[in-house]
Amino acid sequence: MFSxxxxxxxxxxxxxxxxxxxIRSLELVEQEVKLKTTIEAITNEGRLNLAQTRYHKGPNxxxxxxxxxxxxxxxxxxxxxxxxxxxxxxxxxxxxxxxxDKDNGYIDPIRWFGVLIPPTLQDARKKFTxxxxxxxECANVQxxxxxxxxxxxxxNKMKNxx
Numbered sequence: 001m002f003s004x005x006x007x008x009x010x011x012x013x014x015x016x017x018x019x020x021x022x023i024r025s026l027e028l029v030e031q032e033v034k035l036k037t038t039i040e041a042i043t044n045e046g047r048l049n050l051a052q053t054r055y056h057k058g059p060n061x062x063x064x065x066x067x068x069x070x071x072x073x074x075x076x077x078x079x080x081x082x083x084x085x086x087x088x089x090x091x092x093x094x095x096x097x098x099x100x101d102k103d104n105g106y107i108d109p110i111r112w113f114g115v116l117i118p119p120t121l122q123d124a125r126k127k128f129t130x131x132x133x134x135x136x137e138c139a140n141v142q143x144x145x146x147x148x149x150x151x152x153x154x155x156n157k158m159k160n161x162x
Contacts, residue, residue: 014159021152028145035138039131046127053120062121066112076105079132090147095136 008014054062068075080096100108110117110125 008155008158011159011162014155014162018152018155018159021148021155025145025148025152028141028148032138032141032145035134035141039134039138042127042131042134046124046131049120049124049127053118053124056120057118062113068112074105075107078106078108079129081136088147091143093136093139093143095133 008017050062076098078098078100080098082094082096083091084094086092098106100106110121113121
């Protein structure tokens with residue numbers, strides 16, 4: 001986990017590095033909590049928008065009836081998650097948004113609910129899309145936190161062996 005050039009040599013260096021890792025882990029935990037509360041708030045707003053749409057348009061206008069069945073032509077997701085590694089070998093997730101392109105199988109699922117889309121349904125989609133963006137960001141924070149905790153454990157073992 002550590003390159004030879006950054007390997008701490010003394011117990012004091014190990015302890016200082018452990019302190020830095022603990023501070024960073026606390027920052028990440030705080031960031032994770034903020035992201036999760038943001039995800040919850042945005043998702044609740046999206047659900048409220050869906051409820052308003054169902055109230056105004058009727059209970060069957062926005063329901064599972066509009067969703068595709070097994071017989072429906074296959075399609076691709078407009079939002080996909082890809083992963084890559086950074087310089088330190090830590091996995092990073094990225095949300096890729098694809099444009100609507102019927103020829104390549106990228107369709108706009110909001111059209112399943114009619115041609116004239118209510119503004120509340122469009123707002124719900126925007127909120128859920130933002131929520132997915134925050135979920136990916138939260139996953140990246142969790143990945144970094146796990147990496148830091150593994151480094152901390154390694155340093156703790158090294159300190160105990162000194």
